[in-house]
Amino acid sequence: MGKHKKTRVAISLFLLVFLSWLSFSGMGNHARAAEPDQPGQSTGNQASAVDLESLAILKKATDYLTGLPQFRCKGYKEVDAVQESGQKVQFFSSYDVHLKRPNRIFVSRTDDDGIMRRFWYDGKTATMYDEGEKVFGQMQVPETIDEMLDYLETVLESPPPLADILYNDLSFLAERALSGAYLGISFIQNIACDHLAFRGESVDWQIWIDRSEKPLFRKIVITYKELPGEPQLSAHLEEWNVAPQLPDTLFQFSIPEGARRIPIVRSQRRDRNEGGAQ
Numbered sequence: 001m002g003k004h005k006k007t008r009v010a011i012s013l014f015l016l017v018f019l020s021w022l023s024f025s026g027m028g029n030h031a032r033a034a035e036p037d038q039p040g041q042s043t044g045n046q047a048s049a050v051d052l053e054s055l056a057i058l059k060k061a062t063d064y065l066t067g068l069p070q071f072r073c074k075g076y077k078e079v080d081a082v083q084e085s086g087q088k089v090q091f092f093s094s095y096d097v098h099l100k101r102p103n104r105i106f107v108s109r110t111d112d113d114g115i116m117r118r119f120w121y122d123g124k125t126a127t128m129y130d131e132g133e134k135v136f137g138q139m140q141v142p143e144t145i146d147e148m149l150d151y152l153e154t155v156l157e158s159p160p161p162l163a164d165i166l167y168n169d170l171s172f173l174a175e176r177a178l179s180g181a182y183l184g185i186s187f188i189q190n191i192a193c194d195h196l197a198f199r200g201e202s203v204d205w206q207i208w209i210d211r212s213e214k215p216l217f218r219k220i221v222i223t224y225k226e227l228p229g230e231p232q233l234s235a236h237l238e239e240w241n242v243a244p245q246l247p248d249t250l251f252q253f254s255i256p257e258g259a260r261r262i263p264i265v266r267s268q269r270r271d272r273n274e275g276g277a278q
Contacts (some may be wrong), residue, residue: 008274049179054196057182058207061215062170064237070100070246074239081227099166099246102144104251120150120253127253128264134256137264144168165217185211188218202226216240 001067064073077093083089091112103123110116115132123143129136139155141148148165162171176181177198186195188209193208203226208219218237255261 034125049183050174050177050251054180054182054198055174057173057194057195057209057215058174061207061209061217062173063214065165065217066168066170068242070098071243072099072239072241072244072246073097073237075235077233077235079233080229080231082227082231086229086230087227097166098246098250099145100248100251101168102244103136104248105145105147106164106251120251122248122251122253123146123254124151129253129256130218131256134259135262136253136254136259137262139264155176170228188236191196195220214242216242243277 010049019244042093057222067230074094074096076092078090078092080088082216092120095107095109098104105121107119108116110117113132115130117131118129120127120129121141124140125138126141126148127136127138142151146169148168149166153163156179162172165172178200180196183195183197186193192211194211196207196209198205198207202224204223206219207217210216210218217237219237220233222233224233
């Protein structure tokens, strides 16, 4: 395999997992997230199995987050990788997310290989840059954050993880729960949090929500029940700025010196009437 082909594979994989530090990705595409038996309704069994207190706390947090016109969040994630032997090994990434509604995102992520990867979304184009390879890929995407995230998942056949807390509508986080419980007060880095636990068809997830006047997500743990070894993803959201100054230039990609553009390898099942690689 030639170097260029290897690089194309690298950037496609990079795009597939770029936002994976904070995803509820096992919960499915946002556009498909809420699919109860009757439109807009939950089954009786589901309603009785989900603790009302946990739902109220979750709704307060999601309403607060989606009501922020912009925010910045820094933290890290640890994810299990199950080996053929059954052994679990863990990998680490730190991240810095900038979001400005309705259609601006900038993310920088540093993995435990020491290499920084960056993602820009300016309302029209998504750009991925790998500082290690000094390559970038671009693609035209829809004009809102919600549509863009769904589009990337559809095009790449892989959910764009953290993604699920970046949407303007987060009601699906509760709607996908088959059961849920309030586990009490826990402290995350000396911050008092409400600890919630939910179960879904393919994933279980726990959420720690700040008990202060700013009910922010502080930690999320996801267990992928349908994957061999049931690996977990643990995301820590350590630093929040709910009123940052985010100039539009932050979300605009400028080609770094020495960087080169390469094609993005995408699913052949994508809707060919949507978007296009640049």
